[in-house]
Amino acid sequence: DAGVIQSPRHEVTEMGQEVTLRCKPISGHNSLFWYRQTMMRGLELLIYFNNNVPIDDSGMPEDRFSAKMPNASFSTLKIQPSEPRDSAVYFCASSLQGSNTEAFFGQGTRLTVV
Amino acid sequence: TQLLEQSPQFLSIQEGENLTVYCNSSSVFSSLQWYRQEPGEGPVLLVTVVTGGEVKKLKRLTFQFGDARKDSSLHITAAQPGDTGLYLCAGKGRGSGTYKYIFGTGTRLKVLA
Numbered sequence: 001d002a003g004v005i006q007s008p009r010h011e012v013t014e015m016g017q018e019v020t021l022r023c024k025p026i027s028g029h030n031s032l033f034w035y036r037q038t039m040m041r042g043l044e045l046l047i048y049f050n051n052n053v054p055i056d057d058s059g060m061p062e063d064r065f066s067a068k069m070p071n072a073s074f075s076t077l078k079i080q081p082s083e084p085r086d087s088a089v090y091f092c093a094s095s096l097q098g099s100n101t102e103a104f105f106g107q108g109t110r111l112t113v114v
Numbered sequence: 115t116q117l118l119e120q121s122p123q124f125l126s127i128q129e130g131e132n133l134t135v136y137c138n139s140s141s142v143f144s145s146l147q148w149y150r151q152e153p154g155e156g157p158v159l160l161v162t163v164v165t166g167g168e169v170k171k172l173k174r175l176t177f178q179f180g181d182a183r184k185d186s187s188l189h190i191t192a193a194q195p196g197d198t199g200l201y202l203c204a205g206k207g208r209g210s211g212t213y214k215y216i217f218g219t220g221t222r223l224k225v226l227a
Contacts, residue, residue, distance in 0.1 A: 004156070031213065043157070043202065043217040056214065091156050102147075103215065105156025 004106035006092050012112045018080040021109045024073055025094030033103065034067055034077050035091040050097060082113045118205050118218035126224045127193055135188045135221045137203035144206050146186045147215060148177055151200040193225045
């Protein structure tokens with residue numbers, strides 16, 4: 001298996017533009033997580049999906065952020081409009097639902113908003 | 115809100131030295147995981163500890179879960195340059211929200227040859 005695949009790896013955009021990050025989880029995994037990592041705040045959970053349904057989006061910073069999972073093999077995280085403070089590395093992770101299961105992370109998308 | 119504090123934040127040591135990284139919280143966790151993250155990559159799971167007082171070994175790495183399941187430690191014996199990376203602990207809560215792991219602040223380790 002290729003693991004969790006994220007695209008793009010790097011994104012540079014101007015303030016106010018829409019940004020869409022993409023994630024393909026590991027086949028067969030039914031839990032998907034979006035995280036944001038910064039030096040100041042570390043690794044923060046933004047949203048969690050189970051069986052394609054958003055279960056917990058309490059970590060989404062504000063209405064400018066939205067996430068979808070139209071099917072078991074694809075998820076998107078959208079920021080509209082983007083702001084410089086959104087600059088961070090965004091990770092997608094997937095796992096099998098259950099106690100103490102391992103979360104497999106993608107390589108991340110480094111977003112820079114100028 | 116469950117918070118996990120890791121110490122030290124940064125650690126630079128010579129090859130062959132021993133070190134211990136700590137992960138502390140005021141909350142009780144049902145389980146705790148340790149991950150290592152290398153530059154440009156996502157975190158990779160090293161170990162999961164579940165029982166209070168549990169000790170697990172992974173080659174030169176020894177992980178311990180506190181008796182009260184509020185803290186954990188990672189000890190590396192005879193560190194090597196390949197151990198360089200960001201070490202993250204992640205605690206899983208109890209009750210509602212038990213599906214998610216809360217990540218610690220991280221310890222950035224550099225082992226010099």
